[in-house]
Amino acid sequence: DAGVTQSPTHLIKTRGQQVTLRCSPKSGHDTVSWYQQALGQGPQFIFQYYEEEERQRGNFPDRFSGHQFPNYSSELNVNALLLGDSALYLCASSPSTHRGRFGNTIYFGEGSWLTVV
Amino acid sequence: SQQGEEDPQALSIQEGENATMNCSYKTSINNLQWYRQNSGRGLVHLILIRSNEREKHSGRLRVTLDTSKKSSSLLITASRAADTASYFCATDSSSNTGKLIFGQGTTLQVKP
Numbered sequence: 001d002a003g004v005t006q007s008p009t010h011l012i013k014t015r016g017q018q019v020t021l022r023c024s025p026k027s028g029h030d031t032v033s034w035y036q037q038a039l040g041q042g043p044q045f046i047f048q049y050y051e052e053e054e055r056q057r058g059n060f061p062d063r064f065s066g067h068q069f070p071n072y073s074s075e076l077n078v079n080a081l082l083l084g085d086s087a088l089y090l091c092a093s094s095p096s097t098h099r100g101r102f103g104n105t106i107y108f109g110e111g112s113w114l115t116v117v
Numbered sequence: 118s119q120q121g122e123e124d125p126q127a128l129s130i131q132e133g134e135n136a137t138m139n140c141s142y143k144t145s146i147n148n149l150q151w152y153r154q155n156s157g158r159g160l161v162h163l164i165l166i167r168s169n170e171r172e173k174h175s176g177r178l179r180v181t182l183d184t185s186k187k188s189s190s191l192l193i194t195a196s197r198a199a200d201t202a203s204y205f206c207a208t209d210s211s212s213n214t215g216k217l218i219f220g221q222g223t224t225l226q227v228k229p
Contacts, residue, residue, distance in 0.1 A: 004159075031215055042205055042219030043160070056216050090159060094215055106150065106207075106217060110159035 002027065004109035006091050012115045013081050021076045021112045025093030032074040033106070034066060035090040043090055049074055050096060081116045088113055123206060123220040131228050136193040138223040140206030141186075147209045149182060150217065151191050154203045163191070163204075198229045 005024045013019050025032050031050045035043035045058040049068035063079045072093075078085055094106045124139045140149070148167045152160040164180045166173045166189065172181050179192040193200055203224050207217040 006159075033215065033217075035217075042221050043207075043217075045216050045218065048214075048216060056214055058216075088157075092160075092217070096215075104215075105162055105165050106209075106215065107162055108152070108160035113157070 004029075004091055004093050004107050006089075006109040006112050008112055009110065010113045010115075012117060014117055015081055015083060017081050018077065018079045019081060019114060021078075021089050021091075021114070023074045023076070023091030023093075023109060025072050025074070025091075026107050029093035029095050029107070030072050031094050031096050032068055032072065033092045033094075034074070034076045035092060035108075036060070037088040037090060037111070039087070046076070078114075083116050086114060086116045123204070123223045125223060126221065127224045127226075129226040129228065130196060132196060132198055134196055136196050136200070136225055136227070138191045138204050138225070140189045140191070140220055142189075142206075142208045142218075142220075143187065144208075144210060146184070147212070149180075149189050150207045150209070151178075151180060151189075152205045152207060154205065154222070156202075160205065193225075196225075196227045198227050201225060201227045 004026050007022050033048040034046040037043040046060050048056040052068045065077045068074045088111045090111045091109045092106045094104045122141045150165045151163040154160050164175050166180050166182045177194045182189045203222045205219050205222045207219045
C-alpha cells in the first residue's frame, strides 16, 4: 500500500515564475491538505481539499491555489514566486468519516523542496 | 500562527537513556498527533491521542495528554541513535476539521 506520494522532490525556480506541485493521497483517503515548512520551523497549514473543493484555508495569499481531482489527487500552484516561498511543501492525506467529518490520523508525504532564486 | 510550544527545543542524550519531550497548546482540541521528521524528509506519524484519552503506548513510545493543563508529553524509552530526529506535536481543534496546527518541534540527538 503506497503512502502519500509527492512530486517533484526538488526543484529550483526563479522569482516571478509559477510552480505546480503534485500529490497522490494514501489509498482510501479522500482528504488532502498542503503545508509549508520553512527551515527550522514547524509546518504551516495552507489549505485543505475535500470533495474537490477547498474547505479550509490558512493565512496564505491568493498566489497559493490548489485543485483536487476526482481520483482525490491534488495540485498546489504558487504564482509570482518570491524568495520567501522557498520551503519544504508537504502534502497530507486522511480519510473523512461519517458525513465528511475528520479527526483521523493524518499521513504526510516526503515533501517537495522548492528553492526560489 | 503556531498553536503548540515544544519543550525543550533541543535535547541531547546517550543511547539507552529515555527522552521526554513536552508540548503545550492554547485552544481546545479533538486530538493531538506526534510526528517524527528526519533531516530534510517528510513527517512520520507516531501516535494520535484523542481528547478523551490520557495515555497511549506504541512500542517504545508513551504519550500522555492532560487537557486541563493543555499539555502533552512524548516519552521515548531506551533511545537509539536512529531516534535522532525532530519531533513535532500537532493539534486538531475541537471543531474536528482535520487542520493540524504544529509547534516548533524538539530536536533530539541520541549519541551512540
